[in-house]
Amino acid sequence: MPTPDGPRLLVLKIGGSLFSDKRRDRHLDAEAVRHYARVAAELHRAAPGRVVLVSGGGSYGHGAVRDLDPADPFAALPLTGANAELRWAWTEALRGAGVPAFPVQFAATAVLGADGAPALCGEAVPRLLAAGILPVLSGDCLPTPDGRLVVVGSDLVPGALIGLAPEATRIVMLTDVDGVMDGSTVVWHLTPATAGAALGVLREAPRWDTTGSMVGKLTALLAHASGGAECVILNGARVGTASRFLLEPLSTWPETLPRTTVVADRVNA
Ligand SMILES: Nc1ncnc2c1ncn2[C@@H]1O[C@H](COP(=O)(O)OP(=O)(O)O)[C@@H](O)[C@H]1O
Numbered sequence: 001m002p003t004p005d006g007p008r009l010l011v012l013k014i015g016g017s018l019f020s021d022k023r024r025d026r027h028l029d030a031e032a033v034r035h036y037a038r039v040a041a042e043l044h045r046a047a048p049g050r051v052v053l054v055s056g057g058g059s060y061g062h063g064a065v066r067d068l069d070p071a072d073p074f075a076a077l078p079l080t081g082a083n084a085e086l087r088w089a090w091t092e093a094l095r096g097a098g099v100p101a102f103p104v105q106f107a108a109t110a111v112l113g114a115d116g117a118p119a120l121c122g123e124a125v126p127r128l129l130a131a132g133i134l135p136v137l138s139g140d141c142l143p144t145p146d147g148r149l150v151v152v153g154s155d156l157v158p159g160a161l162i163g164l165a166p167e168a169t170r171i172v173m174l175t176d177v178d179g180v181m182d183g184s185t186v187v188w189h190l191t192p193a194t195a196g197a198a199l200g201v202l203r204e205a206p207r208w209d210t211t212g213s214m215v216g217k218l219t220a221l222l223a224h225a226s227g228g229a230e231c232v233i234l235n236g237a238r239v240g241t242a243s244r245f246l247l248e249p250l251s252t253w254p255e256t257l258p259r260t261t262v263v264a265d266r267v268n269a
């Protein structure tokens with residue numbers, strides 16, 4: 001749903017491509033993490049208790065799950081360790097930027113629903129928000145009822161948070177391109193009904209990417225939009241630390257800022 005007064009909850013996902021080289025293992029660009037921590041800090045200060053940060057996996061997440069043994073139901077477990085390090089790096093950078101940030105392991109606060117999608121359980125995240133704290137989440141592996149661990153990439157994490165502010169959640173995904181591209185042109189608006197063609201123009205994900213690159217991102221956002229969220233893909237390089245506009249109604253955003261919005265058909269068609 002578009003949020004005419006701006007969102008009640010902003011989920012900011014920072015793509016791993018912005019702070020990490022996915023072809024390497026456990027690589028982090030500390031300066032980039034500090035920069036995007038300042039972007040998130042600005043949002044938190046503008047709207048304490050209304051912002052959640054989700055870190056992309058970068059080389060930590062993708063590195064941990066690239067070569068999983070399909071015969072081992074617990075093979076994905078190292079993802080939990082790798083992404084814990086990543087969340088801690090963000091938490092320290094956010095603390096450095098003066099923000100009360102707190103890392104939250106996704107599997108400790110979400111479960112897989114009957115449809116396979118992760119859903120928030122328990123009070124941990126809403127209580128952090130109510131206390132004016134910035135939760136720092138990431139992808140994780142979650143157990144199935146029969147004891148297997150399933151990888152839940154960071155693009156899927158925001159979907160579990162929509163219930164915290166139904167019809168008033170905005171999901172902003174910062175990445176290293178201007179949005180969904182059709183050649184050199186950005187596709188400004190997509191809905192579940194119009195996305196078929198866009199999915200067709202997406203290139204295959206590179207070998208080192210484990211979550212489908214833009215295809216995975218768009219597929220996740222289409223599901224989040226169907227769940228009532230207003231979703232935007234933006235180039236992180238175009239968003240400076242004057243990031244408060246991300247909390248404002250979309251109609252007030254600079255027209256010169258390329259982006260792809262993904263919302264449910266009933267409102268965008
Ligand atoms: N049609 C397309 N439009 C935009 N990006 C695309 C497209 N096809 C493939 N991609 C790739 O998807 C990448 C973004 O996804 P990804 O690398 O997973 O980002 P993130 O690190 O933010 O999750 C782009 O850098 C680009 O290489």
Ligand SMILES: [Mg+2]
Pocket residue numbers: 015016056211212213214217
């Ligand atoms: Mg990705």
